[in-house]
Amino acid sequence: MTLLGLARGSLANRRAAVALTVATIAISIGLLVLVEQMRGQLREGFYRSVSGTDLIVGAPTAPVQLLLSSVFGLGNPARNVAWQSYRDIVADPVVAWSIPISLGDSHQGYRVVGTTAAMFEHYRYAGRQALEFRHGGPFEDLFEVVVGAQVARSLGYAPGDRVVLGHGGGNVSLHQHDDQAFEVSGVLAPTGTPVDQSLYIRLAAHHAIHIGWERGLPRPGDTLLPDQARASIERLQPDQISAFFLGLKTRAAAFGLQYEINRYPNEALLAVLPGIALQELWRITGLAERILRIVAGLVVLAGLLGMLTALLTTLNERRREMAILRACGARPWQIAGLLLLEAAVMTLFGIIVGLVLAVSAQLALSPWLLDNFGIAVSPAWPEAWHWLVLAAIWLAGVLVALVPALMVYRRTLADGMQVRQ
Amino acid sequence: MSEPLLVLELLRFTWPGDAGPVIDRLDLTIDRGRRVFLAGASGSGKSTLLALIGGLVTPDSGSVRFAGQDLKTLSGAARDRFRADHLGVIFQQFNLLPWLDAVANVRLGCQFSRLRRDRAGNADQQARYLLAAMGLPEDRWNRRADALSVGQQQRVAAARALIGRPDLVLADEPTSALDAERRDGFVELLFEQAEQAGSSLLFVSHDRQLAERFDEVHELDDLNRAGDPP
Numbered sequence: 001m002t003l004l005g006l007a008r009g010s011l012a013n014r015r016a017a018v019a020l021t022v023a024t025i026a027i028s029i030g031l032l033v034l035v036e037q038m039r040g041q042l043r044e045g046f047y048r049s050v051s052g053t054d055l056i057v058g059a060p061t062a063p064v065q066l067l068l069s070s071v072f073g074l075g076n077p078a079r080n081v082a083w084q085s086y087r088d089i090v091a092d093p094v095v096a097w098s099i100p101i102s103l104g105d106s107h108q109g110y111r112v113v114g115t116t117a118a119m120f121e122h123y124r125y126a127g128r129q130a131l132e133f134r135h136g137g138p139f140e141d142l143f144e145v146v147v148g149a150q151v152a153r154s155l156g157y158a159p160g161d162r163v164v165l166g167h168g169g170g171n172v173s174l175h176q177h178d179d180q181a182f183e184v185s186g187v188l189a190p191t192g193t194p195v196d197q198s199l200y201i202r203l204a205a206h207h208a209i210h211i212g213w214e215r216g217l218p219r220p221g222d223t224l225l226p227d228q229a230r231a232s233i234e235r236l237q238p239d240q241i242s243a244f245f246l247g248l249k250t251r252a253a254a255f256g257l258q259y260e261i262n263r264y265p266n267e268a269l270l271a272v273l274p275g276i277a278l279q280e281l282w283r284i285t286g287l288a289e290r291i292l293r294i295v296a297g298l299v300v301l302a303g304l305l306g307m308l309t310a311l312l313t314t315l316n317e318r319r320r321e322m323a324i325l326r327a328c329g330a331r332p333w334q335i336a337g338l339l340l341l342e343a344a345v346m347t348l349f350g351i352i353v354g355l356v357l358a359v360s361a362q363l364a365l366s367p368w369l370l371d372n373f374g375i376a377v378s379p380a381w382p383e384a385w386h387w388l389v390l391a392a393i394w395l396a397g398v399l400v401a402l403v404p405a406l407m408v409y410r411r412t413l414a415d416g417m418q419v420r421q
Numbered sequence: 422m423s424e425p426l427l428v429l430e431l432l433r434f435t436w437p438g439d440a441g442p443v444i445d446r447l448d449l450t451i452d453r454g455r456r457v458f459l460a461g462a463s464g465s466g467k468s469t470l471l472a473l474i475g476g477l478v479t480p481d482s483g484s485v486r487f488a489g490q491d492l493k494t495l496s497g498a499a500r501d502r503f504r505a506d507h508l509g510v511i512f513q514q515f516n517l518l519p520w521l522d523a524v525a526n527v528r529l530g531c532q533f534s535r536l537r538r539d540r541a542g543n544a545d546q547q548a549r550y551l552l553a554a555m556g557l558p559e560d561r562w563n564r565r566a567d568a569l570s571v572g573q574q575q576r577v578a579a580a581r582a583l584i585g586r587p588d589l590v591l592a593d594e595p596t597s598a599l600d601a602e603r604r605d606g607f608v609e610l611l612f613e614q615a616e617q618a619g620s621s622l623l624f625v626s627h628d629r630q631l632a633e634r635f636d637e638v639h640e641l642d643d644l645n646r647a648g649d650p651p
Contacts (some may be wrong), residue, residue, distance in 0.1 A: 006518075013520030320515050326477065327512075328581070329505020329533035331498055 003334060007341040010321075014314065021310045022349045028303035029354025029393065032296040034361050036386055038377070039289055041362075043282065045375035046072075049193035050274035052124020054254045057081065057089065057261055058243035060270045064284065067277040070101065070243040072194050073111040077103060080240035085267045092260075094253040095246055097122035102206045103242040107165050110151045112199045114206025114238075120146070122247055125193045135159050136186030139202055142236075145182040146200040149190035150370065157184050163199070165209065192376025204236040246271075300393060304400045307346055311339060311404045315411075322412050332412050336405035340398055347397030351390050355382070424489055426588055426621050427451040427474065431483035434469055442481065443469050445647035449639065451589070456612065456622045458632045461641030467625045470641070471591050474623070475508055476500030488588065505534035509582030509620065513594040516578035519567035523557060523577045524548045526566050530581035537585025544584070551580035554617075555610050571598045572607070579611050586618040593625050608634065 011018050049071055050056075058066045059079035068074040090098040099122060102114030113119075120131050120138045136159035139146055145165075147157050157163065161184045182201065190196055248254055254273055261271035322335050362379040369375045382390065432447040443466045451457050461467050472478045473485055476492045477500075485492045487507065492500055509530060517526045527548035531537035541547040552562055555576040561569055566577065575595055582590045592611070596604040608631060615622045624635065632638045 009518070009520050009525070321518050324516065324518060325529075325533075327475070327504075327510040328529050329501055329508075331501040331533075334533070 003338060003341060006325075007338055007345060010318075010338070011342055011345060017310050017314075018346060021307045021346055022353060024306040025300075025303040025347060025350025025397070026353035026357055028296070028299040029351050029390070030357030030361065031299055032293075032389075032393075033355060033358035033382060033386065035289075035292045035296045037358060037362060037380065037382065038365070040383070041377040041380070042369075042375060043278075045192065045369075045377060046278055046281070047275070048126045048376075049195075050278065051127050052129070052247070053245045053274050054248040054251060055246040055258060055261070055271045056243060056274055056277070057086075057246065057269055057271045060268045063270065063272040063277040064281045066243065066270055066272055067274060067281070069103070070245070071274070073103070073197070077242045080242055081244070081269065082267055083237070083239050083241060085264060085269060086241060086244055088266070089261060089264070089269075090244075090246070092257060094248050094250070094257055096249045097247040099123055099245040100203060100241045101243055101245070102203055102238065102240075105165055105206065105209070107151075107163060107199050108155055110148070110155075110197050110199055112145075112165055112201060112206075114203045114241075115200055116203055119200060123195070123245070124247070125191050125195065129191070131191065131195065132189040133186045134189040136184070139185045139200065139205075141183070141185075142202060142205050142208065143182045144185035144201070144205075146186045146188060147184055148188050148196040148198045148200075150196035151199055152184075152187040154371075157187065159184050159186060165199075165201075190376075192370075194375075196370070203238050203241065207236050207238040303350065304347075304393075304397055307343060307350075307397065308400050308403060311343065311401060312407075315404055315407060318408075319411065319415065322408060323415050326412050326415070332409045335412050336409040339405040339408055340401050343401030344394070344398050347394050350397075351394060355390075425450045426453045426455075426488060427623075428486040429474070429483070430486070432470075432473060432480050432485065433482045434473055434478065434480045436469070442647050444473070444480075444645050445649070447483070447645050449644055451621055451623060453588070454616075454619060454621055455637060456615070456635045457624065458635035458638045459623060459625045459641055459644075460627065460629050460632060460638065461625060462627050465641045466645050466647065467593060467641060470645075471510075471593055471625065474589075474591060475504050475510070477504070502534070506536045507588045509584075509587040509590040511575070511578045511582045511590065511592040511595040514571065514574075514598050516581070517566035517569075517574055520565060522563045522565055523552060523569065523573075524562050526577050527551060527580045527584055530583075531585035534585065537587065539585075541585040547584055548580065551583055551614065552577065554614050555580045556606070572603045575599060575607060576610075579607070579614070583614050583618050583620065587620055589621045589623060590615055591623050591625075594627070595624075596626065596631070597628065604628075604631070 050067070056066055056070050058070060058077055059081055061078040065075060066077070069077045086098070086100055089095070097118060099115055099118045103111065105112035105114075117138050120133075123131055125131075134149065134152075136146075145163055147155075151157065163182045163184060165182060182205075188195060246257070248257065258271040258273060261269050325335055325338075326332075359379045362377060366377045366379070369377050427450065429447055429449040432444055433442050434444045435442040447470070459467070469478070473480055476485070476495065479493060487503065490503075492503065495503060518529065521529070524545065528544045531541045531544055538544060549562060553559070557573055557576045557580070561573055566574060569577065575598065579595070582592070595611070596607055599607060611622070612634070624631070625641075
């Protein structure tokens with residue numbers, strides 16, 4: 001039997017207290033790891049959604065707001081952009097592709113985006129990946145709709161299904177465009193971006209279903225029936241859109257074009273570089289992250305102090321055991337080492353259990369994040385520097401145990417082989 | 422017999438903070454293989470004397486020589502090694518780690534000494550042999566120490582003191598928690614096994630009924646001149 005064997009026996013003897021101590025440390029480590037992991041994963045998830053777009057253009061607002069409303073469907077665009085302005089800007093020779101979007105409708109809580117077939121051809125996510133169809137294809141008819149992977153999965157849509165779209169965002173739509181049912185033309189493959197949470201219809205269709213709704217409620221007799229709409233498709237060219245995405249021939253052109261768009265004479269417009277807008281978003285959320293980090297760090301500290309308390313309370317009852325070990329020839333440092341070893345084992349278990357907790361929490365949270373934000377979060381092992389932090393915490397656990405270890409060291413020297421009263 | 426095992430010479434020791442020495446001008450010699458009874462009431466400096474012999478405290482003056490080696494010349498770590506190598510210890514009670522079983526408690530006796538581990542050979546086997554020799558029923562061998570009766574615990578403690586054949590077994594009132602019948606049986610077995618191991622025995626007790634079985638009997642009060650006129 002080694003010193004480690006003795007430590008194990010001693011820990012096993014105090015199972016309940018040890019389990020509680022390990023649990024305390026585990027929860028604190030779990031929280032710390034979770035905060036760090038989610039921070040990284042969320043950033044990556046957001047970046048994934050915009051990494052293929054060079055510029056986002058909309059009505060003037062805060063850049064972060066434009067980004068959130070156009071890409072992530074969070075909040076509503078302040079105002080619209082005139083169709084003519086869109087035509088003018090995409091005529092610039094540095095523009096490789098453009099995707100106009102019209103927002104404002106939802107279906108069962110998923111947002112409905114009016115756009116063009118360019119969406120399926122040019123939109124890029126996670127760097128250079130294009131959208132793919134799992135079933136069917138792009139919309140062709142005016143009343144056809146393409147659904148994202150998550151929409152199709154949760155609502156059970158397949159090509160050929162009929163869909164009635166609601167008016168306005170949010171889960172509960174009081175008014176349905178129920179006289180204008182759509183047919184699913186295609187289902188997109190999963191992307192891990194908000195695309196999975198969206199339904200795509202033609203811009204003209206988006207316009208058509210809003211004719212007669214100018215006051216926010218249908219005016220009887222003014223709304224278009226599907227066949228009327230199809231017949232007058234030429235007239236359904238929208239005069240306004242919510243925003244548009246631009247892909248440029250060279251990324252370097254982005255700054256120049258952004259400057260020009262922001263000075264566009266006919267209408268006040270805002271062009272943002274998605275990466276920079278994200279940076280701004282992280283700057284806003286950074287404070288909260290820092291606070292979370294500090295809280296997580298303090299919780300870890302509390303966990304270690306809990307262990308210190310647990311070790312200190314055992315010292316009196318263990319005084320005799322220490323004297324017995326001394327009588328058997330144990331050196332003071334071996335007895336002090338026993339305590340350090342116990343702390344090392346408890347902290348190590350705490351870290352291991354904490355990692356398991358963090359991964360489990362991520363597994364539990366990821367469907368919710370995917371459903372609500374379209375952000376794909378996959379549980380991952382901590383990055384290299386996280387391991388360093390964990391190692392430092394482990395070391396801190398051992399260092400904390402130096403306090404009782406030193407007390408024991410001095411006490412065993414004074415006690416000798418028998419506890420002196 | 423060439424050289425005595427243990428020679429205490431003009432030993433004097435004062436606990437820090439105490440006004441006077443608890444042990445003063447104490448002389449004692451123990452030869453190899455001898456069974457020595459040291460009679461003394463509690464408070465007469467017994468435990469202090471054992472701590473001095475064990476090298477846990479160093480005397481103010483005088484010397485503890487073990488097999489010719491003056492303990493004062495050894496470092497603290499070397500004294501710990503000396504204790505692990507050469508001494509087996511039995512106390513009145515609280516001898517065992519409560520959360521280890523009997524066998525593991527016995528093995529603890531050679532845990533901190535390579536010399537005694539080597540002598541014990543297969544420590545597990547040797548521990549079982551000694552437990553059997555000390556009369557602990559086999560169904561108790563793998564019980565936790567705190568599940569054993571006081572008498573059984575003392576047998577385990579004796580087995581631990583003897584494992585790896587130490588040169589000297591220090592027994593500090595090992596029988597005062599036992600009733601008369603068990604006490605005699607215990608001392609008998611302890612003698613037998615100490616003889617087999619070739620260990621000397623220094624038995625400290627206030628119970629002078631036991632004294633007649635020993636090779637030598639000393640009164641601690643006679644040896645220890647603390648409080649006597651200088």
